[in-house]
Every structure is written in structure tokens, then in C-alpha cells.
Amino acid sequence: MLFHSWVFAIFFLVAYPIYLALRRTRLGLLWLLTASYLFYAWANPLYLVLIAYSTLLDYVVVARMTRSGHRKAWLAVSIANGLGLLGFFKYAGFITDNINALLSSLSIPYAAPAPGILLPVGLSFYLFQSVSYAIDVYRGRIERETSLIRHAVFVSFFPRLLAGPIERAGNLLPQLRQTPRLSAEDVTEGLSLFVVGLFKKVALADYLAIYVKQIYDAPGDFQSPALILATFLFGWRIYFDFSGYTDMARGVARMMGIRLMLNFNNPYLATSLGDFWARWHISLSSWFKDYVYIPLGGNRRGAFNTYRNMFLTMVISGLWHGAAWTFVIWGAVHALGRFATRELERTTFYRERIPKLVKQLLIFAFVTFAWIFFEADSIGQAWLIITRIFTSGFADPRCPVLALVLVFGVWLYQFAYESRFRWVLESRGVRFGAVVLMILYLAIFAPASDQAFIYLQF
Amino acid sequence: MVKKESKPKSASAATGGPDVPFGSNCVRLSRREWIAAAIILLAAFCFGPALWERIEKFEPGPDYRLPYASGYDYWLYGRYCRWAHKNSDALVIGDSVVWGHYVDTDGTLSHYLSRDSADLRFANMGVDGAHPAALAGLLRYYGRAVTGRKVVLHLNPLWMTSKKQDLQTEKQFRFNHSRLVPQFFPRIPCYWAPYSKRLSVAIERYLPFFAWTSHLRISYFDSMDLPAWTVEHPYANPLKAVTLVLPEDKRGKQDEIIGRGERAAAPGGMDWVELEGSLQWRFFRDSVKILKARGNTVFVLVGPFNEHRMGAEDLAVYRKIQGGIETWLRQNDVPYFMPPALPAALYVDASHPVAEGYASLAAQLIRNAAFRSAILGRSESAPAD
Known part of the structure; x- marks a missing residue:
């Protein structure tokens, strides 16, 4: 959903008043998450699977990180997951092309099939944000977010979901924790x-x-x-x-x-x-x-x-x-x-x-x-x-x-x-x-x- | 790696949020300023097009028709409707057959009707390529001025000669005036525009301002938006392009007439759709209903289609379709005329007559009792030939 479209205008005209009405209640965050997922699913509903998976994994990983003694190992899981997803969706084609070019230059008669994977919109942005959250918790710079809903909103907050800014947890999470003081x-x-x-x-x-x-x-x-x-x-x-x-x-x-x-x-x-x-x-x-x-x-x-x-x-x-x-x-x-x-x-x-x-x-x-x-x-x-x-x-x-x-x-x-x-x-x-x-x-x-x-x- | 050398002004602490800079420009308005801006913009949106009508001269002559280049200028069509409402006695509405695709402005049906009816002025409200689905949209959204008038509505059976003409193919293809057809319901199978585009079309046709901006593009920027136009004319001053002189187009497309006699007479296989399932027929009925609901007296002219191109089988199907149309028109108390086919030599193609064809058709109409009663307002019998 592009900001400069009537679709977004209508989406916002519906989502915004509901947000204003609910923001002081416990449903406010839930609505923000719903709106964000609706916004993201507009391009392709399948994208939700990936963002939900990534959100859940980092939530669990960071929880385990703070509770167990293997902090580094759990951080490695988060980073490996982020880089793995990025590598698979973004770089698989590039890697395959280069391998094929190398094989061809060595006169080896084999070409790996092109993966043909579609890069989900905004993947690089929300993965970086999610990984940085895990690193910041690991470094002790921020507290772990205990609410899964709030963590999910942090990852998927719709205005910045598709192309950033890549927000730091230290800036965004505290704002999500308090009722936004909305002024004129x-x-x-x-x-x-x-x-x-x-x-x-x-x-x-x-x-x-x-x-x-x-x-x-x-x-x-x-x-x-x-x-x-x-x-x-x-x-x-x-x-x-x-x-x-x-x-x-x-x-x-x-x-x-x-x-x-x-x-x-x-x-x-x-x-x-x-x-x-x-x-x-x-x-x-x-x-x-x-x-x-x-x-x-x-x-x-x-x-x-x-x-x-x-x-x-x-x-x-x-x-x-x-x-x-x-x-x-x-x-x-x-x-x-x-x-x-x-x-x-x-x-x-x-x-x-x-x-x-x-x-x-x-x-x-x-x-x-x-x-x-x-x-x-x-x-x-x-x-x-x-x-x-x-x-x-x-x-x-x-x-x-x-x-x-x-x-x-x-x-x-x-x-x-x-x-x-x-x-x-x-x-x-x-x-x-x-x-x-x-x-x-x-x-x-x-x-x-x-x-x-x-x-x-x- | 990151070194801040120029820190923008922060605008947040006052309201309790984190200390995040507003931006890197001064374009920020206060509440009062936004209200003032909203009033100015609202005034521009509401009154801009009306004000423009006072600046831009529009003086259609007796045989005026929407210029070919302005065929997609629905704002101008609406303006013409308002003009015709005041200055004409009857309006002839339809597709390129009414518009007169192959004839000059003085060779159209409305011209001959005006000439032969002596004291009545018929306005040519045809739009090139306006199939019934588009025509219904045109009347619904841009033809609101057509109220309480006498209207001759033309039905061109061409639009039912195949599933493609009837917009029923599942395969996507570009058809004329897609912005006028229903964007969501009823579903048009061959119309595959993304939902975002459909939504923007649906919204914009309720906002005259956007039709007016489209008018500017069509009339002064070769139907392009300003950026595309400046790429085509990199050193031209766009303001100078707005000459306030509307496009003129009096000539028809005679140069497209090639081997007219042969083509007009050659039988061509047709794949008629069933009348009951026809989308175009459904939209045509919508047009009749829209016009009647606005207090117009509607008279329907069906064809005359070029039957010389049809084989026996096609002709039989066509007769059946004519019968169905006739039944519906009768049931709904819509006066109509289904003239017999013109001589083959008076057609350019399946449906477009040449000027003599239009003259002949006008003469037939004026002799037709239903037409005389509904449009000419005369109940006496028709004059002899």
C-alpha cells in the first residue's frame, strides 16, 4: 500500500479514528498491530507469514536470552535467522548467478537453477530493526519487551514498515509503552x-x-x-x-x-x-x-x-x-x-x-x-x-x-x-x-x- | 561513522515525546495556518472549475460535437451538457454513430435532424467509442445536466456482436473509456485494473475538480500530465500552452474509409451474445433508466445495423435480439424506432453510415410517428415523401 494512493487515504481515514478512540485502552496496541498487518498484507497476504515468524522468533529468542545463561548463543540464533532470511530471499538469486558464472568460466557444464524467489517488501528494514533489538537487549542497552503485541507492533508499525526509518528499540518501544500524548x-x-x-x-x-x-x-x-x-x-x-x-x-x-x-x-x-x-x-x-x-x-x-x-x-x-x-x-x-x-x-x-x-x-x-x-x-x-x-x-x-x-x-x-x-x-x-x-x-x-x-x- | 554536523531544530520536547528533530525544512504550519490553508484549498477545489468556465471560452455552434481529441474530456462533456440543456431542443446521445466518426460536423444525424425538423435544434451528444457501459457512466457522473429534455438515445447493436464487444471475455484487454464503467459491481470480466486504480477512479468521478484537471491535460497538454508534456516539450513554457482556446475538430475520419463498398457489403461472421446475458444491453437499459429518472423524454433509436454484412444465420440471431429489445422497450413504455437497414453503399462499416446515410436516417425518423410524438411533439400524421 503506497502512501500516495487513494487506498492508503481510505485505510488511514478508517484506521486513524479507531486508533484515536482506542489508544488509551488495552485494545490500542492490538488495533495498531491489526492495522499494520492489514497494511502489509495489502501487497501480498503471504508476507504476513514471514513477518509473524520473524517477530515471534525474536520475541522468544530474546526472552530465552534474558533468562538463560547462553546469551551469546541466543543472540547468534537471532542474527543467523535475520541474515538467513535476508540471504534466502534477497541474495539467493545473486549467489546462484555468481556460482553459475564461475562454473561456466571453469567450463563445468552445470548450471544451478534460478531460485525465482520474490523479495518480500520491507524485509531488509524490519529484519534489521528486529536484529538490532536483540543486540541492544544483549548489550544491556534496553530492557526486554515482555508484551508480544507490543514487540510485534515495534517490528511492524505500518508507517515505517516498508522502507524505514529503521527505528531503534530505544526510541520506539518506550513510545509504544506509554499512551501517546497526542497534541494538536x-x-x-x-x-x-x-x-x-x-x-x-x-x-x-x-x-x-x-x-x-x-x-x-x-x-x-x-x-x-x-x-x-x-x-x-x-x-x-x-x-x-x-x-x-x-x-x-x-x-x-x-x-x-x-x-x-x-x-x-x-x-x-x-x-x-x-x-x-x-x-x-x-x-x-x-x-x-x-x-x-x-x-x-x-x-x-x-x-x-x-x-x-x-x-x-x-x-x-x-x-x-x-x-x-x-x-x-x-x-x-x-x-x-x-x-x-x-x-x-x-x-x-x-x-x-x-x-x-x-x-x-x-x-x-x-x-x-x-x-x-x-x-x-x-x-x-x-x-x-x-x-x-x-x-x-x-x-x-x-x-x-x-x-x-x-x-x-x-x-x-x-x-x-x-x-x-x-x-x-x-x-x-x-x-x-x-x-x-x-x-x-x-x-x-x-x-x-x-x-x-x-x-x-x- | 556518523557525525552530526548540522543538527536540525527539535520540535518535540514540549509535547512530551523523545527529542526527535521535526525535519530539515521550515514547511510546518500551526493549527490556525492549517485551517486557513484548508479554507483556501477547499475554495479552490469547489469553485476553481466554475471560475475556469468563466475564463475559458466555450461557444459551441449548432453542429458542435465534442472534438475527437477531447473524447475523454468528461468535464467538457458535462459542460456541453449544461450548454445543450439551455440551447437545444433535443439531445442525440450515443457512441461514434451519433458522433459521426466518418463524417464532418455537418454530416451527422443531429445535423440532418435539425435541418429537416425545421424549428428544432438537435445537439450532437455522441462520444466516440462510448459503448453502452461507458455511456451509462458518462450520463450518471457527468451528464447530470441532462434533465427534463427530449433525448434520442441510440443503441448500436455492434456492442453485442461478440463476447469481446460485450466486455464478457475473461481475458484482459484495453477498451475505450474504462474510467466510466463500474469499477466494482457489476463485475466486468475483461477489466483487470488493480483495486487501487479502481478505487481512485471511483473516488475521482465524484470530485469535479479532478475531471477539470483532466480537462486541462486533454485540452492544453496533448492529453499528457504536465511532467510528461515537459519531457516532450523540454523548452516550452507550460503556462503559454494554456491558450484558453479549446481544441477544434470539425472533420470526421474520412481518411480511414478504405474500400468502403467492398467492406460494407462483405459478410462477416458474428458471435452474437444472448440478449439476456449481455452486459452492454444491461448498461443500455441503465442509461434509459437514468435518463428517465431525471425527467427526460427518452426515445430509443436502434441501429440501423449494416445487415448486408450478415449471413443468414447472423441475421436470424439479430432478428431475435431485435425482438428482445423491442419487447423490453414496449414493456417499459419507451418509444423507439428500428429502421430497416440502409442501402449497403450508405455504410462505411458494420454500423457507421456516410453522410447520405445519416440524411436518409433523419428523414425516416422525422416520418416516424413515435418520434414525431415523443421528440417533435407533433401528433399529426407524417408528411408524405
């Missing part, structure tokens, strides 16, 4: 978040997608300007798409009195790759920091180990996004970029002499370049795009001026937001005008979009 401000701010997210998704992301798809579907047919502009717009498209989803998820949750974590913080204003990852998909990057990078040793054992840990974390993060070598390379490219900017930041010249705007543009250019690997169907296609960007001649890119105006408008807004001119954006006229214009634009001009969110496939 929660509703108005939730609505504000939702409208901004809806605009990002429908008016911007889906718009840019038309041009990007046209170019990336046949990169060999286009010259350098079109490929550069399509890559530039893809960077914004994925930002609008994913941060739009997050805004809507946070908005819906906020209207229910639940505060989900900030997941995007104007990432294209980052001045270093480290800064970029502190602003982009914050819930995932902090997850990798806490549960991969630091357990690997973090930056505690010298430069080599620090860079090794960074590299491994980024490559695993890349692979999390998709079962393809292009994602691995994307992660590796980001790791190399992080090494470079980290070293540059140690120099006085870079820190003090290079203007902030130049750093921001450099980081944006680098991130945009890396998106080529993210969006391309294969390494071959990514390479084709890169070579054509640098070697093909000039041809009219036929890129919609309106799309560029909208993108630069948003970028300018973000620059202003992080500058001393923020007061302009905070003025009533600008805020009010922005909301009214966004809604009118959505109602009049935006397509009847049924494009799914990019991150649902992860």
Missing part, C-alpha cells in the same frame, strides 16, 4: 511532514524519473550532456523518492503521536563523505556504525584497520541495497571517497582555505557520480555511461527546463535553510505559500502516480 501540534506537524513528502515523491521524484528512465534505458543512444543531466537528476530523484517516503512515514506516525527518527538532513549540502552519510539514510548509516563498524573495531586500532573497517562497512552497506555487483562497487566507491575526504579534512588547507560551497559542490559531484553504479543495470552499463559522459560529443539533451528549475529551487531552499537567511523561510508567508502551492500543484499538475518507491525493492 502532533497533527499539524504530521500533516506538514506528509505534504512535503507527498510533494517530493509525486511532483518531483516521479517527474524526474521520466527523463532519467528515458536516458538510462538506452544510454548508448545519448550523448554526454543528456547522460550528465540524467545522472544529476537521478541523484535528486532518489533523494526525493526516499526522503519523500520517510517524510510521509514520519508524518503519519507523528499524527499518531509517535516520533520516528529523522532519516534525511539535506544530504546534498554535505561537506565531506562522512558528513553525507550523517545526513543520508541516517537510520541505516547509524545502524551500520553501531552494529558493523564499531564491532569490527571502528577507528580504535590504527589507520589501516580504521580504513579496512570503513571499507567493509561501506561494501556491506552497498550490498544491503541490492544483490548486484553494481551495489558492491557503489559501496566501494563511497568507501574510497570517504578515505579521501577524511584525509583531506586533516589538512589545514582543505579545512580552512577551501570555501564551504566548493566542498559541498565537490561532494555533491562525487555522490552523483557514484549514483551511476547504483542506477545502472550492470557494471557494463555503468561503464558505458561513464565512458560516454567523457567521450561522446555534444547533442541537445532535451532536458525539461521545468525539472531543472524545480530541482535548483529546492537546492537553493536547502542552502538558505542552513544559512543565516533561514528566517526568510521561517516567515509565515513563505511557509503558508509553500504548503498551498504544493497542494495545488499536486492536485492540478502532478500525474496520477502509481510508481512505487525505489527503496521498496531493498
Whole structure:
């Protein structure tokens, strides 16, 4: 069920008043669970089996962990279950393809059959959330959740179920334990978040997608300007798409009195790759920091180990996004970029002499370049795009001026937001005008979009 | 790994929740501001389309018909209905046979009816491709202005010549005006749209605002939404595209007429559906009921179908279907006329006449007693030829 659909509108118009009526009673959580499962089952009722299994297993495992002496073993069960499910549903095809390619290169006449498994929507997100809960209980950072219903709501809370944010138990569970104190401000701010997210998704992301798809579907047919502009717009498209989803998820949750974590913080204003990852998909990057990078040793054992840990974390993060070598390379490219900017930041010249705007543009250019690997169907296609960007001649890119105006408008807004001119954006006229214009634009001009969110496939 | 360099403003502690930042922009309205925004938006949604009618000129001439390019512009159809309600004496409603697929605006049935009835103005309310299921939806949702009028409702038997035309095949296929057909009940077997799409269609047809936005796309953006249009016209100014001049389309599709004589006369095997189980017949009856319930005087014109294309077996089935239609019309006190087939040379295909065919049909109608009584309001006997 997509947030930007009438189906969701009706679902929410039914689920929300019931939630408001029941939230102070013992049935409140049960209703939240029912609504979440209904929301999830809309795409495919079979998905419920997997999420129910995963929820139940982690609930039992964590209970056993706190009661028995084999804490590590029970944690291992939880992690193995999470990774096993992820491996089976997400990476089976990738692994089979690579085994077959290896066998073929060794001239061994055998090919393993393609598993043909459908990846359940949101699997990567709720498994990571569930596993982190088990780890946090193991580390003693949080108390075990004794209520199965509450634990199930924590795993399946519908606004964030499909594509995050990957909430920490330490943030979400305490909110579920108390009766949400819903204020008018929660509703108005939730609505504000939702409208901004809806605009990002429908008016911007889906718009840019038309041009990007046209170019990336046949990169060999286009010259350098079109490929550069399509890559530039893809960077914004994925930002609008994913941060739009997050805004809507946070908005819906906020209207229910639940505060989900900030997941995007104007990432294209980052001045270093480290800064970029502190602003982009914050819930995932902090997850990798806490549960991969630091357990690997973090930056505690010298430069080599620090860079090794960074590299491994980024490559695993890349692979999390998709079962393809292009994602691995994307992660590796980001790791190399992080090494470079980290070293540059140690120099006085870079820190003090290079203007902030130049750093921001450099980081944006680098991130945009890396998106080529993210969006391309294969390494071959990514390479084709890169070579054509640098070697093909000039041809009219036929890129919609309106799309560029909208993108630069948003970028300018973000620059202003992080500058001393923020007061302009905070003025009533600008805020009010922005909301009214966004809604009118959505109602009049935006397509009847049924494009799914990019991150649902992860 | 994660280093916060720019901490956004928190907006939560005041209400007791965890200290989670609101977001990374200033787009947040207070309760009062939301109420003000809601009032403005509600006004735009309610009065925007009506205001637009004052800005955009719409002056249909006597032989006006919905331009071919605007065939899916249901908002314009509704507007035309309101115009016709005021400026016409009778409305001719139907599919492309009424619209005049192969003829110019001055070669349609409504044109000849207006010409031959001397003092009555007939409006061409046909819509290309509007099969009975779509027509019922068109009248139900967009033709509300058609009240208390004299209506000639055309039934094209073509829509019952196969299970596919009758929308009864289980195999999915794209058919015209799917947004007008019932989205849930009764079930249309060949309509496989996902439930989310059906729901959005069902909701949007009760909200005129969305029909109006569709009108903007059809009239000014080549039936595309704005993003798709700007991709096609990357350097054009979308505001300049809104010329406030509606599409014009006076010519029919004469260029589609190929080997007319042969095609019109060639017998073709038909797989008629049973009248009782026919979906299109069911929807046609719905149209009659809708129009009658709105106080209209409904006169039904059946065919004339191109019987020259039929073999003996097909003709026998067709006669049986005609009999069934006739029975129902009689039982429901609906005046009707089932003219005999026109000469073969006056057809382009199975159901569309050429201009002379329409002229001949109009002449037959004007001589028909039921038509004279119901539509022309004359009880005297028909003039001699």
C-alpha cells in the first residue's frame, strides 16, 4: 500500500479514528498491530507469514536470552535467522548467478537453477530493526519487551514498515509503552511532514524519473550532456523518492503521536563523505556504525584497520541495497571517497582555505557520480555511461527546463535553510505559500502516480 | 561513522515525546495556518472549475460535437451538457454513430435532424467509442445536466456482436473509456485494473475538480500530465500552452474509409451474445433508466445495423435480439424506432453510415410517428415523401 494512493487515504481515514478512540485502552496496541498487518498484507497476504515468524522468533529468542545463561548463543540464533532470511530471499538469486558464472568460466557444464524467489517488501528494514533489538537487549542497552503485541507492533508499525526509518528499540518501544500524548501540534506537524513528502515523491521524484528512465534505458543512444543531466537528476530523484517516503512515514506516525527518527538532513549540502552519510539514510548509516563498524573495531586500532573497517562497512552497506555487483562497487566507491575526504579534512588547507560551497559542490559531484553504479543495470552499463559522459560529443539533451528549475529551487531552499537567511523561510508567508502551492500543484499538475518507491525493492 | 554536523531544530520536547528533530525544512504550519490553508484549498477545489468556465471560452455552434481529441474530456462533456440543456431542443446521445466518426460536423444525424425538423435544434451528444457501459457512466457522473429534455438515445447493436464487444471475455484487454464503467459491481470480466486504480477512479468521478484537471491535460497538454508534456516539450513554457482556446475538430475520419463498398457489403461472421446475458444491453437499459429518472423524454433509436454484412444465420440471431429489445422497450413504455437497414453503399462499416446515410436516417425518423410524438411533439400524421 503506497502512501500516495487513494487506498492508503481510505485505510488511514478508517484506521486513524479507531486508533484515536482506542489508544488509551488495552485494545490500542492490538488495533495498531491489526492495522499494520492489514497494511502489509495489502501487497501480498503471504508476507504476513514471514513477518509473524520473524517477530515471534525474536520475541522468544530474546526472552530465552534474558533468562538463560547462553546469551551469546541466543543472540547468534537471532542474527543467523535475520541474515538467513535476508540471504534466502534477497541474495539467493545473486549467489546462484555468481556460482553459475564461475562454473561456466571453469567450463563445468552445470548450471544451478534460478531460485525465482520474490523479495518480500520491507524485509531488509524490519529484519534489521528486529536484529538490532536483540543486540541492544544483549548489550544491556534496553530492557526486554515482555508484551508480544507490543514487540510485534515495534517490528511492524505500518508507517515505517516498508522502507524505514529503521527505528531503534530505544526510541520506539518506550513510545509504544506509554499512551501517546497526542497534541494538536502532533497533527499539524504530521500533516506538514506528509505534504512535503507527498510533494517530493509525486511532483518531483516521479517527474524526474521520466527523463532519467528515458536516458538510462538506452544510454548508448545519448550523448554526454543528456547522460550528465540524467545522472544529476537521478541523484535528486532518489533523494526525493526516499526522503519523500520517510517524510510521509514520519508524518503519519507523528499524527499518531509517535516520533520516528529523522532519516534525511539535506544530504546534498554535505561537506565531506562522512558528513553525507550523517545526513543520508541516517537510520541505516547509524545502524551500520553501531552494529558493523564499531564491532569490527571502528577507528580504535590504527589507520589501516580504521580504513579496512570503513571499507567493509561501506561494501556491506552497498550490498544491503541490492544483490548486484553494481551495489558492491557503489559501496566501494563511497568507501574510497570517504578515505579521501577524511584525509583531506586533516589538512589545514582543505579545512580552512577551501570555501564551504566548493566542498559541498565537490561532494555533491562525487555522490552523483557514484549514483551511476547504483542506477545502472550492470557494471557494463555503468561503464558505458561513464565512458560516454567523457567521450561522446555534444547533442541537445532535451532536458525539461521545468525539472531543472524545480530541482535548483529546492537546492537553493536547502542552502538558505542552513544559512543565516533561514528566517526568510521561517516567515509565515513563505511557509503558508509553500504548503498551498504544493497542494495545488499536486492536485492540478502532478500525474496520477502509481510508481512505487525505489527503496521498496531493498 | 556518523557525525552530526548540522543538527536540525527539535520540535518535540514540549509535547512530551523523545527529542526527535521535526525535519530539515521550515514547511510546518500551526493549527490556525492549517485551517486557513484548508479554507483556501477547499475554495479552490469547489469553485476553481466554475471560475475556469468563466475564463475559458466555450461557444459551441449548432453542429458542435465534442472534438475527437477531447473524447475523454468528461468535464467538457458535462459542460456541453449544461450548454445543450439551455440551447437545444433535443439531445442525440450515443457512441461514434451519433458522433459521426466518418463524417464532418455537418454530416451527422443531429445535423440532418435539425435541418429537416425545421424549428428544432438537435445537439450532437455522441462520444466516440462510448459503448453502452461507458455511456451509462458518462450520463450518471457527468451528464447530470441532462434533465427534463427530449433525448434520442441510440443503441448500436455492434456492442453485442461478440463476447469481446460485450466486455464478457475473461481475458484482459484495453477498451475505450474504462474510467466510466463500474469499477466494482457489476463485475466486468475483461477489466483487470488493480483495486487501487479502481478505487481512485471511483473516488475521482465524484470530485469535479479532478475531471477539470483532466480537462486541462486533454485540452492544453496533448492529453499528457504536465511532467510528461515537459519531457516532450523540454523548452516550452507550460503556462503559454494554456491558450484558453479549446481544441477544434470539425472533420470526421474520412481518411480511414478504405474500400468502403467492398467492406460494407462483405459478410462477416458474428458471435452474437444472448440478449439476456449481455452486459452492454444491461448498461443500455441503465442509461434509459437514468435518463428517465431525471425527467427526460427518452426515445430509443436502434441501429440501423449494416445487415448486408450478415449471413443468414447472423441475421436470424439479430432478428431475435431485435425482438428482445423491442419487447423490453414496449414493456417499459419507451418509444423507439428500428429502421430497416440502409442501402449497403450508405455504410462505411458494420454500423457507421456516410453522410447520405445519416440524411436518409433523419428523414425516416422525422416520418416516424413515435418520434414525431415523443421528440417533435407533433401528433399529426407524417408528411408524405
